Amino acid sequence: MTANATIESARRRPKGDKRERTRAALLKAARELIREKGYERTTLQDVAQRAGMTSGAIYGNFKNRDDLFMALATSYWPPIKPVIRRGSTFAEKMRALSDATIAAIPDRRDAAVGRLKGMAHTLNHEELRAQVREHTAASFERGAAWLDAVADDDGLPMPAAMLVVVIHAMTEGLLFQRFLTPELVPDSVIHAAFAALALERTPAADA
Template identity: 65%
Template sequence: MTPDASEDFRRRQPKGDKRDRTRAKLLEAARTLIREKGHEHTTLEDIAERAGMTTGAIYGNFKNRDELFISLGQTYWPPIKPQVKPGANFAAIMRAMADATIAAIPDRSAVAVGRLTGLAYTLAHEEMRAQVREITAQSYAFGEQWLRAVTKEEELPMPAGQLVRVIHALIEGLVFQRLLTPDLVPDEVFRAAFGALAKKADHE
């Protein structure tokens, strides 16, 4: 591609693509700096400089440093998304949840330290905790709607609103324990844990 053609190609790229690339570059710069300096000592100016951008680029994508940090968690520690076939019963949904959690372990392993340091930073900052609480509440509400859409309420071992919280805690706990002591938490433990929820539902 000639220089002129390359420039024309860039001009014709959708603006959304450029925005996504800018956000990705800023997030990766932030991630690298946090590894080097920690959350407390990573400033927006540092992030902009590392990304080769201005602080204006940051404020064009994030309201403040906390929002950028939250976006890091959402980007590098995304939610588990099971593949559920239409008409699946609750036991099948739980098997799919276990499989999706197991499949996510390699990607989560690569970013687990960053996740834990991010959680520690959040626990120490009240405003950040408030934002995370709001995002988590929205996630639970979405999960509750999803559960009601893919299965019948009477099949659930507990109210859907409680169940999404239990599943979330189960996923996070199992994943971190697997990363810490892999030989003690094999795949069978994941499947047994989610299977136990399905058995509880069957017994009620």
């Protein structure tokens, strides 16, 4: 590619792409600094300086430090994405979810320490906790809608709004215990935990 072609390509690149790259660079810098200094000692000015940018760049992407920390938490905690076969039973869907949980282990293991540090920091900051509650509530709402959509003819073992919380808590607990004591939480345990949700349907499903 010639120099002129490279310049022309850059000119045609959407402005949104530049914003995304700026945001990604700031998040990367924030992650590095938090690992080195911790949450309490990481400032927005530090992040901008590490990323080689001005303070204006960081305030153009994040409202404040809590907003940056929330973005960091959601960016570096890989989602679990089950592959659901059309027409599958609820038990088969739970198996797909356990398979996806196991598949996410390597990437989540890399981010686990940062995740725990972020949770510990959040516990002591009510404004940040409020953001986490709002984000989590929205996530639970989407998850419950998904569960209702993929339920089979027998329904769900409990109301979708309850089931999504159970699955979330179970998944997080299993993964962190796996990271801590992998020999005690093999894949078979993760499969069994999700399979247990499909063993019995209760009247609560109609509540």
